[in-house]
Amino acid sequence: MQGVTNRRSVGMDRGQWRELFYQECQTIIQSWRSYDGRFIFKWAKAVMKKCNIFVWRAALDRLPTYKALSYRNFNFGNTHCGLCEAWEETIDHLLCYCQFALEVWGLISNWCKVENLSFSSVKELILAADNMGLGKKSTKVCKGIVFVMSWCLWKARNEKVFD
Template identity: 35%
Template sequence: MHMLPKLQLKRLMHMVIFKSIWEIPTPSKVIAFSWQLLHDRVPTRDNLILRGIITQDTGGICVGCEVFPESSRHLFMHCKVAHSVWYEISKWLGVVIVMPSNLFHLFDYFSAAAFSKKSRKCFRLVWHSVLWSIWKARNNKVFNGIVVDLWKLWRW
């Protein structure tokens, strides 16, 4: 049996996930956002600094935890705010979560945690919804100065 090299396996996984995210009954703007997020094309502070839109001096710190630099991976997975939301969502779904290293693995985890084809669609819908909710809460704080209560964020 021939084993695929690690890089080819990673590309294959990414292709499957990119195809899968479009199969969920979710508003197209939410799916497009998830697609951009997986490509790391969302205007998080690290991406804005990278593109010269803001400078490190004007603030590259995460608006959620106000401690670590704001990257896609941090903002949507490892920030204390996002981590709490994912923890509560996984409790609500009745699954145990160990936060993976990236959003592809998180999508794969939610897909694999489902027990049927119908529940897989639901779990993937939750994945999209949580990402979208975190982004909307982040933008509400950045642009309107409104801090969304964690309880409301995961109980949407």
């Protein structure tokens, strides 16, 4: 507790001391709950849970890409992208930079009638889905489309790698 010393040295009675102690504790607790600078994931309510969970895990970089597995000492030799086989496979590459993903986002941006969707990270993908500059209902629909298509890209990658 910063600035709080012995109650007798500052001339407080027990009730004043408790009130000051309580206020200091509340200040500390509120600072722990501060969300300044943190990434906050908002679920797409109209989308299947598995798609929401996938995008959430992608934002946390908790998916088993070749790069993530190599950090955990699971070496498969080749760590190139399972779809394009041109770059090292990270979740950002799979969903944002991969040639297949770029084509998908181009088609979706035409379909949703929004400017070209291009992202530098999964977190940017999620933020862009929340802020498309459309009406409230249209934004929810486009966010759902982005979440489902992200999951479909992952599923297509898995089918190509494992089948």
